[in-house]
Amino acid sequence: MVILIILVYIIIGVVEIVPLVKKNQKKELILYSITFIAAFIMSILLSLGVKIPSPAKPIEKVVKMIIGG
Numbered sequence: 001m002v003i004l005i006i007l008v009y010i011i012i013g014v015v016e017i018v019p020l021v022k023k024n025q026k027k028e029l030i031l032y033s034i035t036f037i038a039a040f041i042m043s044i045l046l047s048l049g050v051k052i053p054s055p056a057k058p059i060e061k062v063v064k065m066i067i068g069g
Contacts, residue, residue, distance in 0.1 A: 001047045009040050 013036065020029040045052060 002044060005040075005043050005047055009036075009043070012036075 016032065016036075017029065020032060042052060
């Protein structure tokens with residue numbers, strides 16, 4: 001399963017990242033790369049059976065801090 005995930009991410013990476021490099025879109029490339037790597041790591045961890053905690057509570061705390069609830 002891990003090998004399949006790696007292959008799929010390589011294909012998606014080539015299809016999505018190469019045009020950004022060719023168009024010299026540095027900001028978009030950085031943002032996409034960070035998101036892409038985070039998704040890749042989480043996919044690998046989930047396929048290995050690692051339980052990933054839900055980010056709902058920390059996000060809720062941040063939103064409440066911002067809006068003052």
